[in-house]
Amino acid sequence: MITQTTDVRHEVRSFLLENFLFGRSEQLGDDDPLMDTVIDSHGVVELVVFLQEQFAITVQDEDVTTENLDSVNKVVSYVTRKLASKI
Numbered sequence: 001m002i003t004q005t006t007d008v009r010h011e012v013r014s015f016l017l018e019n020f021l022f023g024r025s026e027q028l029g030d031d032d033p034l035m036d037t038v039i040d041s042h043g044v045v046e047l048v049v050f051l052q053e054q055f056a057i058t059v060q061d062e063d064v065t066t067e068n069l070d071s072v073n074k075v076v077s078y079v080t081r082k083l084a085s086k087i
Helices: 005-021 041-055 072-086
Strands: none
Touching (some): 005 072, 041 072
16 A cells, blocks of 8 residues: 555656646646646546545545645645545
């Protein structure tokens, strides 16, 4: 299981780059907003499914917010918190 923040960051960035930016890494800073710029509402669903499958966490409906999912750093922080709560 992936538990280190750097591993989470790598996996999240790789997913976003491959699925939404098609490898254009220069267009994705860790604090850049994702919603409505990189991903749309369908992309949010794809991101949630990816997080649940990749990290074996459950993303609750109430967790799907800009505070948790609107940048690479926010996603990493959210996933790290969820993983820590499983220990």
